[in-house]
Amino acid sequence: MKKLILVGAMFAMQAFTPRPLEAPIPLCQTSEHDMAMLGADPAFQMLHEAPLPFHYAGKGEMITFATSDGKPASAFFIKSAKKSDKWLFVYQEWWGLNDHIKKEAETFYNDLGDVNVLALDMYDGQVGTTPQEAGKIMQSTPKERLEAIMKGGIAYAGKDAKIASVGWCFGGMLSLQSALLEGKQAVGCVMYYGRPEQDVEKLKTLNVDVLGIFGSQDQGIPPATVAKFEENMKTAGKQVTIKMYDAVHGFANPSNPKHDPTATADAYKNALGYLKKKLS
Template sequence: MRFDHFLRSARALAVGLSVFALAACGGAPSPDAESPAPANTTPATAQTTSPAEGMLGTLSEEGFKALHQLKAEKAPAPRGERVTIDGTSAYLSLPKGKTAPLPGLVVIHEWWGLNEHIQHWTDRLAEDGYAAIAVDLYGGKTAQNPDDAMAMMKAVDNKKAMATLVAAHDFLEKDPRIQAKRTGVIGWCFGGAWSLQFAMHEPDLDASVIYYGHLVTDPAELKPIKAEILGIFGNKDQAIPPETVNAFDAALTQAGVTHTIYRYDAQHGFANPSGQRYDEKSAADAWDKVRPFLRRKLAQ
């Protein structure tokens, strides 16, 4: 992606984030839920929505924060290790008993930061055979409440965040334990927005999984994407409403980007098992879509 395109997208993202927010998610296996036909089925009448509208609909900042509450449960103990990339700490989890070359995944945290729940997600991806590296876009901080999460998210420097993602991708390609020849990115909410931004920026990416993150609906900005896109959204999401997803779908089609979109009768953050709006059946079905997509795109 040309850097001027990235800067325009980053500015749009920053405007939305500085006023309101993106937020939390996760997942778990086993099926069900309403998942309409794969992508490229958006009505021709879909209208493009502005970045701020696409993020929050009619929600205030307080209304958006109210969508996100963590449960008290602890995540399972981590099995990976901390590494340093681009001067920041990241969490690396490698599949047991496998050697390079390995398929690589950049994992981008939700608005709570790189906490134990994202580490657990990263371990789950490693169990599926991927070298997974979870970046930290908050400089080592994690939030315990929505007010802190909002403040941390607003403080993110877009240029620095993109540099961290590029460094993580380079790590996957160059680390002798990994030497990834195929790579992808996955993120939830705040991380879902960055999963899209990284796909717009990085031409060597093979796959991008976007869980209900802030969307770009300008076909010209989406056109540089080379990765295949898989989008997961909730029809009851007030932050990323169905009409914005429609516009995103239509824009990807116009830009010639290969993509599939699944929608669920669920709320924002429905795939986060550590969140109070977790919908196990919808999250499980979404995970059952994500796993074969990643295998198809990243198997080496």
């Protein structure tokens, strides 16, 4: 993550020509055929500055679970202290399941209470520390594998699980795709500056409203794309709430050199409030 419009190394790159850095990166207008190419685009890579060093030491453990393609998947799991059918799926940025994402998972866990938090490893153990590394991993991860991991996570949570999701960047896109896969089990979806689904017919199958958090200075997910997403959701008969901040792509990541603490705090307050209502 049914055919998903996800990042995958499925198509040849011979015809690809990188765009100038100053030009907007049309990430959200990009077709499935072009998504693998974006990982090699220097301008796209430059939207993601190498994360600052960060080490996580807290709650949680790595687990494994089965997937439909026969290859085990893994995730960082923090189990609710009390038996609970409430789940929050956390989706990584394009760097991978690094310590920053684990810390974000624990933060949500502590603030939500009585919720199982599962941060899925969408890269099967690979983590990029530079834009170039992340780009290569993005290109080499087939969309079919991403879908298999998401479906495996849903199965691990169980048929009675009530699932909300949150993700950033690449994970923002996955959060929305996860909500589509979760069907009637989906209770909430938060996407931070992720590529929106453009297929109105797919959006019609959503069982939840969406909270979208974006930056007005984001060249990858520009305001025009966000406006189109709002229009598509309205056409699909679905509700979306957009929070737009005067910030760049990846502004909510504390390990991002361009991190915006003020916007991050307000965005988290909105995300947490939304998720508390959905997982109450």
